[in-house]
Amino acid sequence: MDFDLHMHSNYSNDGEYTPTQLIQMAHAKGIKTVALADHNQMLGIDEMINEGSKYGMQVIPAIECDTKFEGFEVHVLAYGLDYNTEYFKSLNKKISDLIYDSTKTRLELFETYFNIKLDVQRLMDMVGEKGKMIDAILDILNDPRYKDVEAFHPFLPGGEQSDSPTANFYWKYCFKGAPCYVDVAFPSLEDTVKEIHKAGGIAVLAHPWKTFYQREDLLEKAISQGIDGIEAYSNYHNDEQNIYYEAYCDKHHLLMTCGSDFHGATKPKIQLGEYGYKKNNGQAILAAFNAYLK
Ligand SMILES: [Zn+2]
Numbered sequence: 007m008d009f010d011l012h013m014h015s016n017y018s019n020d021g022e023y024t025p026t027q028l029i030q031m032a033h034a035k036g037i038k039t040v041a042l043a044d045h046n047q048m049l050g051i052d053e054m055i056n057e058g059s060k061y062g063m064q065v066i067p068a069i070e071c072d073t074k075f076e077g078f079e080v081h082v083l084a085y086g087l088d089y090n091t092e093y094f095k096s097l098n099k100k101i102s103d104l105i106y107d108s109t110k111t112r113l114e115l116f117e118t119y120f121n122i123k124l125d126v127q128r129l130m131d132m133v134g135e136k137g138k139m140i141d142a143i144l145d146i147l148n149d150p151r152y153k154d155v156e157a158f159h160p161f162l163p164g165g166e167q168s169d170s171p172t173a174n175f176y177w178k179y180c181f182k183g184a185p186c187y188v189d190v191a192f193p194s195l196e197d198t199v200k201e202i203h204k205a206g207g208i209a210v211l212a213h214p215w216k217t218f219y220q221r222e223d224l225l226e227k228a229i230s231q232g233i234d235g236i237e238a239y240s241n242y243h244n245d246e247q248n249i250y251y252e253a254y255c256d257k258h259h260l261l262m263t264c265g266s267d268f269h270g271a272t273k274p275k276i277q278l279g280e281y282g283y284k285k286n287n288g289q290a291i292l293a294a295f296n297a298y299l300k
């Protein structure tokens with residue numbers, strides 16, 4: 007595809023590549039429009055824009071915000087916003103502190119739930135101030151002391167959840183409703199959308215996936231809080247979900263976006279510029295998106 011509106015650099019706690027590397031990789035794949043959507047921060051945007059200009063690429067400033075909506079953790083993408091506003095400059099520190107605390111609580115829950123003893127302090131030192139939960143999960147899964155923990159086996163090489171072991175593990179055990187879920191007091195979706203609009207950006211519901219699938223009451227409520235569009239095509243969706251969200255956008259005259267959510271090593275199956283949309287290289291979607299952005 008010619009464009010990819012969702013990718014992460016190593017400024018995100020789960021991204022592998024620098025913004026410069028992302029541009030070079032995107033260029034090599036023939037991608038002409040990109041948006042860097044790091045978690046809760048925009049530190050990589052200047053580098054992305056500078057590097058992109060060398061290749062004549064359109065680089066759209068973006069961010070992916072952790073928010074709370076109806077008790078769910080919901081990711082909201084913002085595009086085209088002024089990234090020097092105080093709110094977005096200070097957002098990362100605020101969220102990092104919340105995540106650090108929640109990681110610690112989650113590790114303590116792992117001890118109880120899996121009946122294991124973890125070196126919590128060593129894991130916390132390793133995850134660092136960004137509270138990189140996935141690093142802790144990977145360390146635990148690969149620790150020979152826990153090789154007999156049956157619940158870990160599907161995530162180990164050859165296991166049925168081993169394609170993205172850390173992400174799959176997180177969803178199975180740490181998602182809302184799962185046994186090691188920790189409620190984190192992220193800013194509300196409504197307040198986040200207000201800040202995005204104040205900064206001149208547009209707000210898009212990222213990979214609505216299972217939280218919103220066939221829950222039109224929830225979708226409608228999120229949209230009523232100012233959501234401009236939906237990331238209909240995402241690698242987290244199956245074909246049915248992609249089509250469902252595309253049809254929903256059509257029916258409700260909502261902006262529709264697509265994005266790979268490329269991270270590099272933590273989600274190895276995901277490739278830049280690929281998200282399941284094929285029609286006419288997505289030109290109509292990109293044109294509508296650019297028109298909305300103005
Ligand atoms: Zn996300």
Ligand SMILES: [Zn+2]
Nearest residue numbers: 012014070267
């Ligand atoms: Zn993302």
